Amino acid sequence: MPKLKPLDVKIDPIRCMGDWYVQRQIPAVSAFEKDVHNGKESYTWDELKEKVTVKYTFNRGSHDAPVTTVYQKGWVKSNAGTEWRVAPWLGFFYLPFSLPYYIIDIDTNDYSYMTAAGPSIKGNWYARNPTSQTESGSR
Helix, strand or coil, rough: CCCCCCCCCCCHHHHHEEEEEEEEEECCCCHHHHEEEEEEEEEEEEECCEEEEEEEHHHHHHCCCCEEEEEEEEECCCCCCCEEEEEEEEECCCCCEEEEEEEEEECCCCCCEEEEECCCEEEEEEEECCCCCCCCCCC
16 A cells, blocks of 8 residues: 655645544544544644644544543644644553654645545545535544
């Protein structure tokens, strides 16, 4: 299977901050991301630390199940702004190593949609609105 690479276009990572609603998902970790609904990732830039805080919320099992929240910390690793690294919070500490997070497609005009994945093609398709033009099973 081919490995993905970050998009070869310069973007402004600060414009990626805010809420992103998961439109479609290929789970990177099936045990963790299986049967999730209403996924939303919120990115916040910490200018002092030059890091991104990621807050991922979702409902497991059904659209109206209790909300689960997972935190990650991230770093923008490339000058183009399309290669990030993230480390999930594991309850008592962050994962001691970081995972690749590549922006492989993005609307560079108004940052209304984005596709992000790791090198293995598993990832998420995001939009700024809770629903895209077509209804999603990951809504």
